[in-house]
Amino acid sequence: MPPSRAWRDYPQRYRLEAARCKQCGKVFYPPRLVCDKCGARQFETFRLKDEGTLATYTIIRTPSQEFAEEAPFALGIVEIEDGVRLMAQVADVEFDELRVGMPVKLEFRRLFSEGSAGVIHYGHKAVPIRR
Amino acid sequence: MRDVAVIGVGMQKWGELWTKSLRDIFVESALLAIDDAGIDHIDSMYVGSMSSGLFSGQEHIGSVLTDYLGQKHIPGTRVESACASGGLAFRLAWMEVASGVSDIALAGGVEKMTDISGSDATYALATAADMDWEGIHGATFPGLYALMAVAHMNRYKTTREQLAMVAVKNHKHGAHNPRAQFPFPVTVEQVINSVKVADPLNILDCSPITDGAAAVILVPADMVSNFNKPGVKVIGSGHATDTISLCQREDLTELKAVELAAKRAYEMAGKKPEDIDFAEVHDCFTIAEIIVSESLGFFEAGGGGPAVEAGETDREGKIPINCSGGLKSKGHPVGATGIAQIVELTEQMRGDAGGRQVDNARIGLAQNMGGSGGSSVVHILEVM
Amino acid sequence: MRVGIIGYGAHIPRRRIKVEEIAKVWGADAPSYKKGLELKQKSVPALDEDTITLAVEAARNALKRSGGIDTRDIGAVYVGSESHPYAVKPSGVSVAEALGATPDCHCADFEFACKAGTEGMFVAYGLVKAGLIKYGLGIGADTSQGAPGDALEYSAAAGAAAFIMGADEDKLIATIDETFSWMTDTPDFWRREHKFYPEHGGRFTGEPAYFRTTKGAVNGILEKSGMKPEDFKFAVFHQPNGKFPKRVGKMLGFTPEQIEVGRVVPLLGNTYSAASPIGLTAILDVAEPGDRILMCSYGSGAGSDAFIYTVTERINEVRNLAPTTRWLLDENVMYLEYGEYAKYRRKIRMRGE
Numbered sequence: 130m131p132p133s134r135a136w137r138d139y140p141q142r143y144r145l146e147a148a149r150c151k152q153c154g155k156v157f158y159p160p161r162l163v164c165d166k167c168g169a170r171q172f173e174t175f176r177l178k179d180e181g182t183l184a185t186y187t188i189i190r191t192p193s194q195e196f197a198e199e200a201p202f203a204l205g206i207v208e209i210e211d212g213v214r215l216m217a218q219v220a221d222v223e224f225d226e227l228r229v230g231m232p233v234k235l236e237f238r239r240l241f242s243e244g245s246a247g248v249i250h251y252g253h254k255a256v257p258i259r260r
Numbered sequence: 261m262r263d264v265a266v267i268g269v270g271m272q273k274w275g276e277l278w279t280k281s282l283r284d285i286f287v288e289s290a291l292l293a294i295d296d297a298g299i300d301h302i303d304s305m306y307v308g309s310m311s312s313g314l315f316s317g318q319e320h321i322g323s324v325l326t327d328y329l330g331q332k333h334i335p336g337t338r339v340e341s342a343c344a345s346g347g348l349a350f351r352l353a354w355m356e357v358a359s360g361v362s363d364i365a366l367a368g369g370v371e372k373m374t375d376i377s378g379s380d381a382t383y384a385l386a387t388a389a390d391m392d393w394e395g396i397h398g399a400t401f402p403g404l405y406a407l408m409a410v411a412h413m414n415r416y417k418t419t420r421e422q423l424a425m426v427a428v429k430n431h432k433h434g435a436h437n438p439r440a441q442f443p444f445p446v447t448v449e450q451v452i453n454s455v456k457v458a459d460p461l462n463i464l465d466c467s468p469i470t471d472g473a474a475a476v477i478l479v480p481a482d483m484v485s486n487f488n489k490p491g492v493k494v495i496g497s498g499h500a501t502d503t504i505s506l507c508q509r510e511d512l513t514e515l516k517a518v519e520l521a522a523k524r525a526y527e528m529a530g531k532k533p534e535d536i537d538f539a540e541v542h543d544c545f546t547i548a549e550i551i552v553s554e555s556l557g558f559f560e561a562g563g564g565g566p567a568v569e570a571g572e573t574d575r576e577g578k579i580p581i582n583c584s585g586g587l588k589s590k591g592h593p594v595g596a597t598g599i600a601q602i603v604e605l606t607e608q609m610r611g612d613a614g615g616r617q618v619d620n621a622r623i624g625l626a627q628n629m630g631g632s633g634g635s636s637v638v639h640i641l642e643v644m
Numbered sequence: 645m646r647v648g649i650i651g652y653g654a655h656i657p658r659r660r661i662k663v664e665e666i667a668k669v670w671g672a673d674a675p676s677y678k679k680g681l682e683l684k685q686k687s688v689p690a691l692d693e694d695t696i697t698l699a700v701e702a703a704r705n706a707l708k709r710s711g712g713i714d715t716r717d718i719g720a721v722y723v724g725s726e727s728h729p730y731a732v733k734p735s736g737v738s739v740a741e742a743l744g745a746t747p748d749c750h751c752a753d754f755e756f757a758c759k760a761g762t763e764g765m766f767v768a769y770g771l772v773k774a775g776l777i778k779y780g781l782g783i784g785a786d787t788s789q790g791a792p793g794d795a796l797e798y799s800a801a802a803g804a805a806a807f808i809m810g811a812d813e814d815k816l817i818a819t820i821d822e823t824f825s826w827m828t829d830t831p832d833f834w835r836r837e838h839k840f841y842p843e844h845g846g847r848f849t850g851e852p853a854y855f856r857t858t859k860g861a862v863n864g865i866l867e868k869s870g871m872k873p874e875d876f877k878f879a880v881f882h883q884p885n886g887k888f889p890k891r892v893g894k895m896l897g898f899t900p901e902q903i904e905v906g907r908v909v910p911l912l913g914n915t916y917s918a919a920s921p922i923g924l925t926a927i928l929d930v931a932e933p934g935d936r937i938l939m940c941s942y943g944s945g946a947g948s949d950a951f952i953y954t955v956t957e958r959i960n961e962v963r964n965l966a967p968t969t970r971w972l973l974d975e976n977v978m979y980l981e982y983g984e985y986a987k988y989r990r991k992i993r994m995r996g997e
Contacts, residue, residue: 130396138392143742159393176744185414185512187406188459189398193386194379196398198987198994199691204403204458206507214507216397220692221658221978224459229414237700237742238692240396249729250396251738254692259976260967 132248142252145179145235147213148172158213179235180258181209186219186227195241203227207235207255220254232258261358263481265491265644268297269603274472274591275441282316282372283328286473289596290329290368293475298488302477303362304335306353308345308369309595312338314384316372325370335362342388343544345369346598347628347637350476351497354639357478358494368475369600371593381469385594388631390505402466402545404506404632406458409547411512413460416562418550420460424451425568426546427464427588433575434585436615441470441591451546465546470591474599476606484644492606495623496529496640498522504634515548517636518555518629525638526557531623533557536579536640538608538618540601542629543586549573552627553581556638575618583608583616598628598637609643647773648819648953651713651808651962653705654925655698656912656972659688661985663798669982670793677798682886686801686913688985689787695725696735698804698918699785700742705966706781706806707743710815713808718745719777720768723753724760724917727787731837739783750777757833758882759943760784761805761917766949768809769820780809786916791841792991799885801913805921817959818928818937822952824865826857833944844944850888853946858882858892861948862940869952873897876952877935880906880923882942884914898938905930906939911973917943924953926969933957 140146141159148160152169158177163170186205189196196202203219205227219227220238233255242249270292277285286307294302305326313319322336339349346369353367373381385401394404412418428448434440446464454464484491500520503509510516526532533556541556543549550564558579559567567573573581584590584604587597605624607613613621622643629636662685667674678684689698703721707713721743723735736751754760754767761784768780783806790800810816832853835842845853858881866872873879879898881889886909893903906923915922920941927937937953967976986992 134392139741143738144744185407185411187403187410187461188456189400189403190456190458191400191402191463192398193382193395193400199398202398204397204399204407206407206512216394216399216505216507218397218692220690223978229410237697237704239694239697240692241398249694249696251696251742252396260971 130250135248135250145177145253146174147177148174156213158215177209177213181207181233183219183229183231183233183255184208184214185229188224205255207233217253217255221256226257234258262360263493264354264357264478265481265484265493266476266602266606266641267479267484267487267489267491268293268299268477269606270294270296271439271474271600271603272472273439274470274593276374277471280471282312282318282370283324285372285471286325286368286370287328289473290366290475293366293477296489297477299364299477301364302331302334302366303364304353304356305329305331305366305368306337306339306349308339308349308598309371310340310342310345311384311387314387315376315381341635342630343542343594344598344628344630344635344637345595347601347626347639348499348598350598350602350639351499351637353478354494354497357480363479363483365478366475367478367599368473369596369598370473371595372471373469373593374471393505393507400458402461403458405545405547406461407506408512408551409460412547412551415513416565418562418565420452421448422565422569423460423465423546423550424448426543426549427451429568429574430543430582430586430588433583433616434589437585437590440585440589441468442589443585461545467544467587467592470593472591472593472596474596474603476599476602481644490610491644492609492641493644494639495642496525496531498524498528498638500524501635502633504631506632513551515551515555515629515633515636517633518552518627521636521638522556522627525640529640531640535623536625537621537623538580538583539625539627540584540604541581541627543582543588544592548629549581549586552629556625556627575616580618583613583618601626601628602639605641609641645811646813646816646819647769647809647811649807649817650779650810650812650815651706651710652806652817652925652928653702653709653966654803654805654922654969654972655701655705656803657687657689657693657698658976659690659978659980659988660685661688661980661982665982666798681798682910683799683913684910686799687803687915688980688988689802691988693802694729694787695723695727695785696729696738698787698802699723699735699739699783699806702785702804702806703739703743703781703783706808708966709817709962710808711962713779715744717778718743718749718781720750720771720780721745722764722768722781723783723785724755724764725784725786726755726757726760726916728753756947757943757945758916758919759941759947759949761921762941762949765807765809765921766823766825772809772811778810782807782809784917784921786918788916789841789989796844799914801915803912803915803918803922805918805925807921815958816956817962818953818955820951821954822865822869824861824868824950825947826860826864827947828857830857830946832946849944853944854882854884854888854942855892855895857946857948858940858942859896861950862896862938865950865952871952875936876902876938878905878927878931879903879938880920880927881940882920883907883909883923886910908969908973922969928955928959929963929968929970931955931959933959
């Protein structure tokens with residue numbers, strides 16, 4: 130992924146910045162230019178809560194190239210309160226702990242890096258809430 | 261809008277075709293269709309290909325293939341909608357003939373996937389998903405469908421075995437298909453014990469990487485008698501998109517694009533799901549066929565798994581699905597799949613399907629889908 | 645104007661590896677390592693954890709304990725580490741970006757073996773005290789490597805601790821009453837550029853390095869402040885193993901009780917730039933208002949930064965707003981075998997390397 134392309138998404142990847150439609154309140158992550166519910170084009174930026182539940186999950190055993198060293202790893206769709214869903218790996222978990230509805234917290238992690246010489250891409254992964 | 265019919269079909273054996281280039285593969289199948297129709301020229305060509313650029317380093321194949329087909333100077337259009345490229349190419353060709361712009365159109369599809377490495381092919385296929393918000397987290401294609409499978413199994417108690425039974429059924433059918441890549445049966449145990457890909461999917465739940473092409477010829481229905489073969493009429497066509505990312509779907513256990521494309525096709529055709537005699541659907545992964553069978557209205561939500569277990573989608577069942585062997589056994593050269601579905605529908609309705617023949621195949625449905633359900637094209641055909 | 649810590653937090657990776665597991669592979673005698681180092685296990689960062697990710701999570705915990713300051717008021721973010729992910733590109737900007745402190749913020753990466761964390765704390769404190777910034781963040785974070793089979797492999801661990809410095813009276817958790825630094829050129833432990841593993845001078849790292857330097861800083865701060873060891877409730881020293889902090893504490897006149905809470909190394913390993921900082925967070929988690937704390941880091945090369953803190957009333961309101969260090973040490977753990985550990989620490993040569 131070219132550095133410029135990754136960099137544009139830092140507000141979303143680093144700070145979970147989402148956009149709320151000023152007219153109908155629908156939340157978009159990542160943000161959009163036009164609301165697909167009411168057609169309005171004005172949004173306010175805010176940060177998503179860093180907790181949610183797993184709407185679904187899988188364990189990737191045959192990864193794509195960039196993720197070869199991490200496999201097998203768990204991947205899930207996390208449902209955040211505001212009705213927003215986002216995709217994230219599930220880290221620090223034993224595979225047999227995974228279940229739909231599991232409460233998770235989003236933690237800052239490395240997503241991948243382009244070999245040992247390329248840029249390191251950071252973002253969030255879901256970690257089971259244990260307390 | 262005129263009525264349009266398919267009067268020629270062509271498809272070579274699919275597999276790892278080391279000695280054949282993208283051009284060879286496409287032209288061979290297209291010539292078979294041209295010969296089948298008994299024509300010598302075409303007015304316009306649409307070719308579906310998901311990514312000739314990433315797989316073969318070749319864009320602009322609308323030009324390349326009209327040239328190599330010996331149909332220089334005709335309009336040539338490369339159509340892309342990920343794995344629905346073929347179905348969409350067919351729809352556009354149908355539109356061009358129906359509108360009167362052309363009389364004889366060729367709708368084809370091709371993909372040459374085996375020159376690049378397995379991991380490069382995986383990457384190319386992954387570009388059908390949301391690269392920035394799914395791919396970056398390590399989502400693979402099987403991974404996205406596995407996410408849907410887990411949600412479906414969690415809500416409807418669909419079982420691992422029911423998923424495997426889709427592969428078993430399609431291989432059983434495909435064993436009768438001389439052009440299939442893997443024309444041999446498999447068992448539920450073999451599927452469940454095959455190499456793990458993305459839980460709960462194993463390698464035998466997944467359609468393969470294949471080289472192949474297919475082509476069909478469309479003409480106005482009232483010109484059918486000018487040609488060799490009985491015509492099969494296009495009575496319904498529907499196309500819909502959905503969010504690119506799984507995360508933004510309304511419901512993780514549904515394929516809205518399929519539902520809407522089917523609804524539009526049924527409406528145009530004046531038909532309901534019960535009217536369909538048999539179908540070719542997009543079983544890129546076993547779970548896909550189960551969800552699609554529900555989206556097409558053949559079964560209620562959650563009923564897809566039990567239906568395949570009860571044999572309802574077998575060739576002799578209530579609604580035979582994928583008698584060609586589906587993507588699973590036949591192969592999945594991405595851009596060609598949608599066209600191959602039309603080839604199967606046509607041969608079934610001509611009574612030419614040999615060991616795959618469905619009794620009384622009068623109305624057939626073809627459902628083609630792109631990515632994790634970001635797009636879908638549905639066609640309904642009827643014997644004339 | 646009183647200046648001090650207005651938020652603190654630690655973050656430790658979940659995975660651990662026991663001394664026995666490492667000793668087994670290299671044919672070493674585990675019991676003698678455990679006894680000699682007073683160390684049972686160490687933390688191991690996963691493939692997706694590095695100095696930046698640990699620093700961000702520690703800083704987020706510190707923000708929770710600050711009662712929610714506006715991150716745009718953070719005027720400086722300093723990350724001290726000897727395992728910064730990039731040789732050129734600062735860890736500080738990634739942390740500042742993740743916290744929302746950018747763009748009007750000062751960032752710098754610090755490096756001074758194990759003392760880089762306290763350097764960041766010292767400079768952040770100094771800028772607040774000088775009135776140049778409102779809040780400053782000093783973080784010590786490391787995911788250091790130990791050469792396979794070497795003594796350091798048993799202890800080189802990963803972790804982070806973050807401290808937000810400020811002067812808001814209603815936010816102070818612990819005031820910084822005195823600082824003192826003591827530096828000399830002492831080549832006890834080093835790593836040349838492009839080398840994966842560090843080198844060390846064996847026994848030279850002890851008396852002439854760690855002990856001499858720590859004593860220099862502690863005696864200096866005691867003299868400067870006019871205090872004696874008895875005046876403190878807690879003391880935390882750099883902890884490359886379980887023995888050194890006990891011994892230097894004794895040499896300086898501190899009791900085992902004063903040292904024990906901050907001596908987190910037996911279950912954690914040596915987290916290098918985070919070592920004494922994490923020890924400090926463990927102390928703050930249990931300290932009472934009015935308790936006085938002495939902290940002295942040590943970085944090979946060599947130098948020590950000493951601090952004197954006094955805990956305020958506010959500690960009771962904030963300590964449970966984020967995971968306690970004890971919870972991070974005792975409960976949030978997953979054990980690894982050596983093979984997985986080697987894969988996570990990228991000690992296995994991959995294709996293309």
